[in-house]
Amino acid sequence: MVDISDLLGVRYREHGRSTDGFDCYGFAIEVGKRFGYELPDFDYIRHSDPLFEDKSSRLIEEGFGRKIPVPVEGAILLFQNVCGMKNHIGIYMGDGLFAHCGKEGSSMERLCDWKDKLGGIYLWQKL
Numbered sequence: 627m628v629d630i631s632d633l634l635g636v637r638y639r640e641h642g643r644s645t646d647g648f649d650c651y652g653f654a655i656e657v658g659k660r661f662g663y664e665l666p667d668f669d670y671i672r673h674s675d676p677l678f679e680d681k682s683s684r685l686i687e688e689g690f691g692r693k694i695p696v697p698v699e700g701a702i703l704l705f706q707n708v709c710g711m712k713n714h715i716g717i718y719m720g721d722g723l724f725a726h727c728g729k730e731g732s733s734m735e736r737l738c739d740w741k742d743k744l745g746g747i748y749l750w751q752k753l
Contacts, residue, residue: 627699627719627720627721628657628660628661628699628700628719629660630657630660630719630725632645633645633648633653633656633657633725633732634725634732634733634734635731635732635733636648636653636727636731636732637731638727638728638729638730638731638732642727643655643656643667648727648732649727650714650715650716650726650727650728651665651667651715652667652727653725653726653727653732654702654715654716654717654726655667657717657725658700658702658717658750661699661700661717661750662700663700663750663751665702665750666690690750690751691748691749691750691751692748692749693746693747693748694747694748694749695747696747697718697724697737697747698718698720698749699718699719699720700717700718700749700750701717701718701747701748701749702715702716702717702718702747702748702749702750703715703716703717703718703724703726703737703744703746703747703748704744704745704746704747704748705740705743705744705745706743706744706745707743710745712745712746714726714728714743718737718747719734722736722737722738723735723736723737724737724740
Protein backbone atom coordinates (compact mmCIF):
# COMPACT_ATOMS: atom_id res chain seq x y z
CA MET A 627 0.00 0.00 0.00
CA VAL A 628 1.29 3.48 -0.88
CA ASP A 629 2.10 5.52 2.22
CA ILE A 630 -0.10 8.60 2.59
CA SER A 631 0.06 8.84 6.39
CA ASP A 632 1.42 12.39 6.15
CA LEU A 633 -1.67 13.44 4.17
CA LEU A 634 -4.27 12.02 6.55
CA GLY A 635 -5.96 14.42 8.94
CA VAL A 636 -5.40 17.47 6.74
CA ARG A 637 -8.35 19.84 7.05
CA TYR A 638 -10.88 20.45 4.30
CA ARG A 639 -10.49 23.69 2.36
CA GLU A 640 -12.59 24.59 -0.66
CA HIS A 641 -10.39 24.42 -3.79
CA GLY A 642 -7.51 23.32 -1.51
CA ARG A 643 -4.45 21.94 -3.25
CA SER A 644 -1.89 21.63 -0.44
CA THR A 645 -1.36 20.27 3.05
CA ASP A 646 -2.72 23.59 4.31
CA GLY A 647 -6.09 22.19 3.25
CA PHE A 648 -7.51 19.95 0.53
CA ASP A 649 -10.81 19.53 -1.19
CA CYS A 650 -11.61 16.06 -2.52
CA TYR A 651 -10.09 16.70 -5.92
CA GLY A 652 -6.94 18.36 -4.59
CA PHE A 653 -6.43 15.40 -2.28
CA ALA A 654 -6.92 12.96 -5.17
CA ILE A 655 -4.31 14.87 -7.21
CA GLU A 656 -1.78 14.52 -4.39
CA VAL A 657 -2.49 10.83 -3.69
CA GLY A 658 -2.47 10.09 -7.43
CA LYS A 659 1.08 11.43 -7.68
CA ARG A 660 2.15 8.84 -5.12
CA PHE A 661 0.72 6.15 -7.37
CA GLY A 662 2.65 7.55 -10.34
CA TYR A 663 -0.02 9.41 -12.29
CA GLU A 664 -1.09 12.99 -12.57
CA LEU A 665 -4.70 14.06 -12.60
CA PRO A 666 -5.29 17.31 -14.48
CA ASP A 667 -6.19 20.16 -12.15
CA PHE A 668 -9.40 21.87 -13.15
CA ASP A 669 -11.59 24.17 -11.13
CA TYR A 670 -15.12 23.35 -10.27
CA ILE A 671 -17.64 25.11 -8.11
CA ARG A 672 -17.85 23.14 -4.87
CA HIS A 673 -19.39 19.70 -5.20
CA SER A 674 -22.46 20.67 -7.21
CA ASP A 675 -20.86 21.58 -10.53
CA PRO A 676 -21.95 19.21 -13.31
CA LEU A 677 -18.79 20.24 -15.16
CA PHE A 678 -16.82 18.11 -12.67
CA GLU A 679 -18.46 15.01 -14.10
CA ASP A 680 -18.36 16.31 -17.69
CA LYS A 681 -14.64 17.11 -17.53
CA SER A 682 -13.83 13.77 -15.92
CA SER A 683 -15.88 11.90 -18.54
CA ARG A 684 -14.21 13.78 -21.39
CA LEU A 685 -10.75 12.90 -20.07
CA ILE A 686 -11.74 9.23 -19.88
CA GLU A 687 -13.06 9.37 -23.45
CA GLU A 688 -9.79 10.94 -24.61
CA GLY A 689 -7.87 7.92 -23.32
CA PHE A 690 -6.35 9.28 -20.13
CA GLY A 691 -8.13 6.62 -18.11
CA ARG A 692 -10.43 3.66 -18.46
CA LYS A 693 -13.35 2.30 -16.51
CA ILE A 694 -12.78 -0.98 -14.68
CA PRO A 695 -15.28 -3.29 -12.93
CA VAL A 696 -13.53 -3.76 -9.57
CA PRO A 697 -11.11 -1.53 -7.65
CA VAL A 698 -7.36 -2.09 -7.63
CA GLU A 699 -4.77 -0.11 -5.69
CA GLY A 700 -4.56 3.42 -7.08
CA ALA A 701 -7.94 3.31 -8.84
CA ILE A 702 -9.96 6.50 -8.94
CA LEU A 703 -13.37 6.19 -7.34
CA LEU A 704 -16.12 8.58 -8.33
CA PHE A 705 -19.04 8.83 -5.94
CA GLN A 706 -22.49 10.12 -6.76
CA ASN A 707 -25.06 12.05 -4.80
CA VAL A 708 -28.73 11.10 -4.46
CA CYS A 709 -29.46 12.69 -7.86
CA GLY A 710 -26.88 10.44 -9.53
CA MET A 711 -24.41 13.23 -10.25
CA LYS A 712 -20.78 12.19 -9.71
CA ASN A 713 -19.50 14.85 -7.36
CA HIS A 714 -16.89 13.30 -5.06
CA ILE A 715 -13.61 11.54 -5.72
CA GLY A 716 -11.38 9.18 -3.78
CA ILE A 717 -8.49 6.80 -4.42
CA TYR A 718 -8.63 3.07 -3.67
CA MET A 719 -5.78 2.11 -1.35
CA GLY A 720 -6.29 -1.66 -1.22
CA ASP A 721 -7.60 -3.99 1.48
CA GLY A 722 -11.11 -2.53 1.11
CA LEU A 723 -9.99 1.01 2.02
CA PHE A 724 -10.09 4.26 0.11
CA ALA A 725 -8.68 7.69 0.83
CA HIS A 726 -10.60 10.92 0.31
CA CYS A 727 -11.09 14.38 1.71
CA GLY A 728 -14.56 15.31 2.93
CA LYS A 729 -15.80 18.13 5.11
CA GLU A 730 -14.14 16.47 8.14
CA GLY A 731 -10.73 16.46 6.43
CA SER A 732 -8.68 13.77 4.72
CA SER A 733 -9.15 10.20 5.89
CA MET A 734 -9.28 6.53 4.98
CA GLU A 735 -12.62 4.75 5.00
CA ARG A 736 -14.00 1.34 4.19
CA LEU A 737 -15.33 1.21 0.65
CA CYS A 738 -18.14 -1.13 1.69
CA ASP A 739 -19.60 1.74 3.77
CA TRP A 740 -19.84 3.84 0.59
CA LYS A 741 -20.91 1.12 -1.90
CA ASP A 742 -24.33 2.69 -2.48
CA LYS A 743 -22.68 5.96 -3.56
CA LEU A 744 -20.04 4.45 -5.85
CA GLY A 745 -20.57 5.78 -9.36
CA GLY A 746 -17.50 4.50 -11.19
CA ILE A 747 -14.03 2.99 -10.87
CA TYR A 748 -11.25 4.14 -13.17
CA LEU A 749 -7.59 3.43 -13.81
CA TRP A 750 -5.55 6.47 -14.78
CA GLN A 751 -2.72 6.51 -17.29
CA LYS A 752 0.68 6.45 -15.56
CA LEU A 753 3.21 9.20 -16.23
